[in-house]
Amino acid sequence: MIEFDAVRKQYPDGTVAVERFDLVVPSHRVVALVGSSGSGKTTLLRMVNRMVEPSSGSVRIDDVDVRSMDPVRLRRSIGYVLQAGGLLPHRTVADNVATVPLLEGRSRRQARADALGLLERVGLDPAIADRYPAQLSGGQQQRVGVARALAADPNILLMDEPFGAVDPIVRDQLQTELRALQADIGKTIVFVTHDIDEAFALADEVVVLRAGAEIAQRGTPAEILAAPADDFVASFVGAGTARRSLRIREIDGRALVVDGDGRPTGVLER
C-alpha cells in the first residue's frame, strides 16, 4: 500500500508542481495518474522512490515513511519503467535486465539465467540477450524496460509514460500483455500517462489530475466514463464526442456498434 499524505512540491524556482495531494494506492492494484503536461503527475510518481522529495507532507509505503529509508535501497526495491525504456546504451540486453540483481551482488550466472527467463516472460526471444538496446525496436526496448523493473521481484512497479514512445499498434499489444502479466504477478502498480485510453485500458482505478496535481476525479474507468465529475473531466475523457457516443445499428440481422459519426467500431455479441 502506498499513501500520499498531504504532499506538496514547490521547486526552487517557485513553480508549484503539486499543491496538496492525498491518495491511497491499495496493494495489488493498478492505479493510473492521468493529466496533461504540467499536472504534476510525474512529480508525484517520483516522490514514491525519492527521486523527488516533497516540500511538505509524506509518502508512506506499508506505513513506513519513505524518508526514513535509504534512497538507493528504496529504489532497488521498487521497479521503475521509463518512457523509451531508459536502458543503459553500453550494456547488453541481459546485463540491462540484470542491473539491479548485479548491483545487489547476485552471481553473474544466476542473474543472467534469471534475466533470460524474464525476457521470455515479457514476450521477448532470449536470443536478443546479447544485443545492445540501440539494436532493438522501440517496442522491444520497452519490454526490456519492463523486464528490468521486474528483475528484483519488487512489490511495487512505477511506470512513467511507459508506452508513450511506441506506435499505436505496438502500444495496444504491450497494454494487453501487461494486463495479462499483472493478472499473473499482482504487483502494486502506479503509472502515469497523458493518454486516458491507456489509463482506461490498464488501470483498476484512474485519478484524473488538473494543474498542480489537484484531483479532478477518481474512480474506476466505468465510473469516470459513466459520470464525469465536471466539464474538465468530461472534456478530458472525451465524453459526448463522436468517439465516445456509441450506438447500435442493425445491419443484416447483426448489431453493429457505431460511433457518433455513424462509423462502425465493432459488432455487439449477444
Next chain:
Amino acid sequence: MNWLSQNLHIVGQLLADHLALSIPPILLSLAISVPLGRLAAGSGRLRAPLLTATGLLYAIPSLALFVILPPILGLPLRSGATMVAALTVYGCALLVRGAADAFDSVPEDVRLAAAATGHSRWALFWRVELPLAGPVLLSALRVVVVSTVSLVTVGAVIGISSLGTLFTDGFQRGIDASIVTGIVLTVAVAFLLDALCVLAARALMPWQRVRA
C-alpha cells in the same frame, strides 16, 4: 612601458609582418577546405581517407613542419612563403573536418526540397548548402584564425620575423617587457581577427544571430 615606447617602431613592423603571415594562410585554407569538405561530406568513400589524412597532418609538430616543408616545396627555409604554406597545411587540417561536419549539418530534407524546387547542382551548393553550412563552418574557421595567429610566432625560432621575434629577442636579451608585449599583441591580434570573422558572418548570414 618604457621599453615599448622606445621600440614602438620595431614592434609596429613586427605586427605588420605578423598580419602578413597570418591572413593569407587563413584565406587559403578556407578556399581549399570548403570544396574538400563538401567532397568528404558528399561521399562515403572519400570521407574517411580525407579526414584521416588531414587529421594526421595536424599531428605533426609545427616546428618540424616548418623544416620539412621547404625542401618538398622547393622553398628556402627562412621565408614567409614557407610559413604561409605550413600554416595553410594546418588550417586545412582543421578546416576540412570542420567543413565536412558543416555540410553534414545541412538537413537532408532541405537539400531534397531545394532539389525538388529545381535548383541545379551548382545553385544548390551556393544558395542552399553553403549558407546553411555557414554557422558550423564559422566555428571551425574561428579556431583556425586563433590558432594560426598563435602559430606564426613559432617561426621566430628559425628566424622568420613576426611578433614571435619579440619572444626570441626578449629571451636572449633577458627583456621581460619584450616577451609580454609579444604575448599581449598576439592574443589581441587573434581576438581582433576572430571578431572580424564574426562580424563578417553576421553580415553574410543575417538570418543567423551569430554570437561573438
Next chain:
Amino acid sequence: MNLFLEAIQWILDPASWTGEHQLGARVLEHLAFSAAVLLAAALLGIPAGIAIGHSGRGRGLVIALTSGARALPTLGLLTILGLGLGIGLEAPFLALLVLALPPVLAGAYAGVESVDRATVGAARAIGFTEWQVLACVELPLAAPVIIGGLRSAALQVISTATLAAYIADTGLGRPLFRALKTQEYGVMLGASILVALLALVVELCFHAIQSAAARRAEPHRTTPRRAHARARERTHR
C-alpha cells in the same frame, strides 16, 4: 630530394644514436617529459572536468579557458617562464602543463556533459548510488570524449616539447636547434622527421585507445555484426 636522403642517412647512421646527438636518449627524454606533463594534466584536469560536467557548475570557466589557451602563443609562454624560472625543466614543464590542461579539462567536462541525462536519471531511478552512476554510467559513456581531450593535449605537448629545447636543451628539439646553429640542414630535417614520426605514432596509439573506448560506450555502432553473430550462435546451439 638530396636533403631528404641526407636526413634519412643521418637518422639511420648508428653514430647519430651513439655520438653527440644520442638520439635514443633524446627520444626517451621527449617521451618521458611529455608523458609526465600529460599525467599531471590528467590528474588535475580529469577530476575537475568530471566534477564540472557532473554538477553543471563552472561551464563558463572551461569555455573561457579553452578558447583563451588556444590564443596564447606557446613560444611566448615558454620564453617568459624561461626568463622567470631560469634554465632547466621547470619552465617548459609549467608551460606545457598550462597548454595541456584546457583540452583535458574540456574533454572530461564535455564527455560527462554529453551523456544523455535521461540515461543517468534512469540509472538513479533504479537504484544506482551517485558513485555507481559516475563509475558505471557516466564514465564509460564519456570515455571516448575524455580520451579525445587527452589526445589533443598529447599532440600539443609533443609538439611543444620540441620547442622546449629552445630554452631547456632537452628532447628531440635539441639536435634540431643545434643543427640550426651549425647550419646543418640535413640534421635539422632528420630531427624534424623523427619528431613528426613520434607525434604520428602517439596520435595513432591514442586513436586506437579512443576507438576501443568508443566500442565500449557505443557497442552497437561499431560491432553490430559481431553481436548479431553471437546472438545467432546462441540460438542455434
